[in-house]
Amino acid sequence: MIVKVTYDDQKLDVFDTATFTAATPLGKSNMLTNFEVRFDTLGDGGLWMAAHSYQAEKMEDNDGQVPAARRRRGWEFLLADAEELGHVELVVVDGEAIMKRVFGELVDLQAFDEAAYECIGSSSKGLHARIAELFGYLKRMTGKPNPKVPGIPAEVVDAVISSIEAESKMREKEEDEQAEEWGDMDEAGW
DSSP states (O other): OEEEEEETTSOEEEEEGGGOSSSSTTOTTEEEEEEEEEGGGTTTTEEEEEEEEEEOOOOSOOTTOOOOOOEEEEEEEEEEEHHHHTTEEEEEETTEEEEEEETTEEEEHHHHHHHHHHHHOOOOSOHHHHHHHHHHHHHHHHOOSSOOOTTSOHHHHHHHHHHHHHHHHHHHHHHHHHHHHHOOGGGGTO
């Protein structure tokens, strides 16, 4: 797993789980490693990644049963501390953006994408358009004036809706000005 953290000063941290310092950091009997990027603990001092192991240990008498390796809690690694979180712009895990700063707030793209896929399907639209589209869908489905958009703070939803409305008004104004500039084409003797 490769985790990339980009900061507002263009600093880039890259964490690569395939290149542990030791060849077998979780022991020789580790058969499977479970990596967790912990977004649920952002308020607890930063962005953490945990590495847990599944140890295959030799059993003396298994009564014909297939042996099972159980997960053992492993180590936690601090990827970005609480102070650095205020400067994080983007977090990418194995090529997929999973956190992004939008209008000054970190949004959980993983939670958003899951809800968007379920409710409005996949799309090649930009993030702002997709947030507005999911907000509109949730508004119609729930009947609530301001439904919660998964992964997106309410302030970001409000800012996105406002910016889209402002951009739409500006586009209409520009089209009206252009239409006035060209006038009625029939009058020009076409």
